[in-house]
Amino acid sequence: MDATQxxxxxxxxxxxxxxxxMMIAPFVWMLLTSLKSPADIGSYPPSIIPKDWIWxxxxxxxxxxxxxxxFKNSLLISIGxxxxxxxxxxxxxxxxxxxxxxxxxxxxxxxxATMMIPTYAKIVPQYLIAKSVPFFGGxxxxxxxxxxxxxxxxxxxxxxxxxxLAIFLFRQFYLTLPRELEEAARIDGMGEFGxxxxxxxxxxxxxxxxxxxxxxxxxxNNFLWPLLVTTRDxxxxxxxxxxxFQQTEGTQWAFLMAGSALATLPMIVLFLATQRYFxxxxxxxxxx
Amino acid sequence: MASTVASEAQPSTAAAPVPPRGRRHxxxxxxxxxxxxxxxxxxxxxxxxxxxIPVVATFVLAFTNYDVLAGTASFVGFDNFVEMFSxxxxxxxxxxxxxxxxxxxxxxxxxxxxxxxxxNQKLRARAWYRAAFFLPHITxxxxxxxxxxxxxxxxVGLFNAILEWFGFTGPAWLSDPNTAMPAVIVVGVxxxxxxxxxxxxxxxxxxxxxxxxxxxxxxxxxxxxFWSITLPLLRPATFFVFVVSMIGAFQVFEQVYVLTAxxxxxxxxxxxxxxxxxxFSEFRIGLACAQSVVLFAFLLVLTLISRRMTGKDDHET
Numbered sequence: 001m002d003a004t005q006x007x008x009x010x011x012x013x014x015x016x017x018x019x020x021x022m023m024i025a026p027f028v029w030m031l032l033t034s035l036k037s038p039a040d041i042g043s044y045p046p047s048i049i050p051k052d053w054i055w056x057x058x059x060x061x062x063x064x065x066x067x068x069x070x071f072k073n074s075l076l077i078s079i080g081x082x083x084x085x086x087x088x089x090x091x092x093x094x095x096x097x098x099x100x101x102x103x104x105x106x107x108x109x110x111x112x113a114t115m116m117i118p119t120y121a122k123i124v125p126q127y128l129i130a131k132s133v134p135f136f137g138g139x140x141x142x143x144x145x146x147x148x149x150x151x152x153x154x155x156x157x158x159x160x161x162x163x164x165l166a167i168f169l170f171r172q173f174y175l176t177l178p179r180e181l182e183e184a185a186r187i188d189g190m191g192e193f194g195x196x197x198x199x200x201x202x203x204x205x206x207x208x209x210x211x212x213x214x215x216x217x218x219x220x221n222n223f224l225w226p227l228l229v230t231t232r233d234x235x236x237x238x239x240x241x242x243x244x245f246q247q248t249e250g251t252q253w254a255f256l257m258a259g260s261a262l263a264t265l266p267m268i269v270l271f272l273a274t275q276r277y278f279x280x281x282x283x284x285x286x287x288x
Numbered sequence: 289m290a291s292t293v294a295s296e297a298q299p300s301t302a303a304a305p306v307p308p309r310g311r312r313h314x315x316x317x318x319x320x321x322x323x324x325x326x327x328x329x330x331x332x333x334x335x336x337x338x339x340x341i342p343v344v345a346t347f348v349l350a351f352t353n354y355d356v357l358a359g360t361a362s363f364v365g366f367d368n369f370v371e372m373f374s375x376x377x378x379x380x381x382x383x384x385x386x387x388x389x390x391x392x393x394x395x396x397x398x399x400x401x402x403x404x405x406x407x408n409q410k411l412r413a414r415a416w417y418r419a420a421f422f423l424p425h426i427t428x429x430x431x432x433x434x435x436x437x438x439x440x441x442x443x444v445g446l447f448n449a450i451l452e453w454f455g456f457t458g459p460a461w462l463s464d465p466n467t468a469m470p471a472v473i474v475v476g477v478x479x480x481x482x483x484x485x486x487x488x489x490x491x492x493x494x495x496x497x498x499x500x501x502x503x504x505x506x507x508x509x510x511x512x513x514f515w516s517i518t519l520p521l522l523r524p525a526t527f528f529v530f531v532v533s534m535i536g537a538f539q540v541f542e543q544v545y546v547l548t549a550x551x552x553x554x555x556x557x558x559x560x561x562x563x564x565x566x567x568f569s570e571f572r573i574g575l576a577c578a579q580s581v582v583l584f585a586f587l588l589v590l591t592l593i594s595r596r597m598t599g600k601d602d603h604e605t
Binding site for chain 2: 013015026042045046089101104110117119125126127132142161228256257267272
């Protein structure tokens with residue numbers, strides 16, 4: 001390597017280092033602010049490093065708003081979405097990929113079509129449907145009169161539990177498996193569900209990891225739907241809890257940053273631990 | 289990957305009429321079909337219930353006045369559309385959406401392609417760089433927007449502090465109609481780089497290295513190689529990124545909700561935010577559905593243009 005090459009190498013590393021630091025600067029600023037005292041936050045010009053490290057901010061923020069409850073709710077919903085999505089999308093994807101039956105092409109086209117429907121082309125009626133589930137929340141059998149699934153776990157978990165993208169991804173992964181495997185299992189007298197669960201699915205474990213992570217991430221970061229269907233504090237997810245907290249106590253920056261840290265750190269940790277599957281998922285799917 | 293797999297699948301799905309065979313085969317075929325329908329049933333019910341019916345309902349409700357309390361709808365023809373387009377806030381929202389898209393998408397794409405090309409070489413700490421650029425994409429927009437709001441704070445926020453060090457007086461950012469949209473755009477660019485970079489990286493990895501080897505034997509400089517090999521071969525990926533990003537940018541909601549709530553003086557009201565307001569603050573369901581139809585029409589046009597120009601489904605690129 002000659003001198004000019006070495007210099008351009010160093011320049012490149014320097015440029016990338018600065019750029020990547022700019023990308024994570026907001027996260028760092030969030031953490032630093034969350035540990036500052038009120039006097040420190042209000043000081044002018046602002047100091048970058050906290051003068052005193054107020055770890056109690058996190059405990060105080062949780063006393064000011066039930067962030068721990070929000071956190072737990074988000075966790076429950078994200079896990080619920082992940083489990084249900086995996087189960088339903090796996091079955092559907094398998095059936096579309098490996099079994100011949102009349103209408104499978106039409107159904108697959110339908111899944112592709114639902115994948116392309118934007119949120120706002122359906123969100124208002126989705127809300128109305130959730131509100132008019134019969135016999136729930138004081139509704140009559142026509143779904144009138146009460147609040148239906150609004151402010152219930154049902155509305156938080158069921159409507160978002162299945163994503164057409166997951167069905168699509170599983171179909172693509174199941175298609176890559178060789179036909180001989182299922183034929184061998186069939187000769188051994190295995191039923192269709194046995195072949196699905198015990199022969200084929202263990203072979204698509206990377207796909208399971210990828211879909212699980214994308215589902216969890218989407219669910220954890222979801223905002224609009226939980227905002228629409230919940231008003232009760234004990235049912236709020238962390239993203240909505242944060243937004244409501246901001247509107248009521250907008251000036252308590254340290255608490256707001258502590259809450260934001262609670263809302264982002266799980267995803268950061270999960271991403272850093274499982275980068276390979278995340279990248280694979282986003283690169284193969286390309287869209288979210 | 290998707291396209292090769294899909295073409296393999298064709299024979300199996302196209303062979304619907306099964307030729308007559310032995311009894312064992314017929315029984316097997318029936319068993320398989322039953323299994324397929326049992327496996328599909330929950331997913332189909334869910335998709336029809338929570339996507340199929342709502343989409344149709346959006347288009348139907350757009351022509352009605354829906355009473356939320358009574359749960360009744362009355363047909364009003366094109367009244368909602370007429371009212372919508374005579375509303376300055378809505379027309380402004382269309383314009384703001386276009387402005388936001390026009391500024392975020394190309395800027396984030398340009399940064400993404402440069403970063404992707406740089407990260408495509410063997411570099412120390414490459415994994416770290418990739419993670420740093422991708423992180424904003426997978427963290428919650430709401431939480432992240434809170435942090436940006438704090439950085440945009442006029443008196444003690446980070447931006448104006450930096451401007452102060454250089455001797456400038458910073459603007460009020462989010463509470464000034466002239467700077468609110470630029471501030472929202474900055475956040476959009478920052479968050480949008482990661483996914484675009486990832487798609488570009490995947491595309492770059494499919495470019496055969498022989499091309500570059502041949503080019504360097506011919507004496508082409510790195511810069512020359514970038515313009516004559518890399519960029520032309522990235523064209524399909526660029527188009528894909530462009531369309532996906534446009535569709536995403538047209539639906540920006542959360543950062544507007546948190547950063548500005550559409551203000552000041554409606555300067556940052558985008559289409560999604562106005563639909564949200566109409567439906568869930570004013571409870572004018574029919575009008576909101578009509579607005580949704582217009583947004584959907586914009587997105588559909590973008591998708592159709594993309595198919596025309598690439599000649600295939602955008603998810604297969």
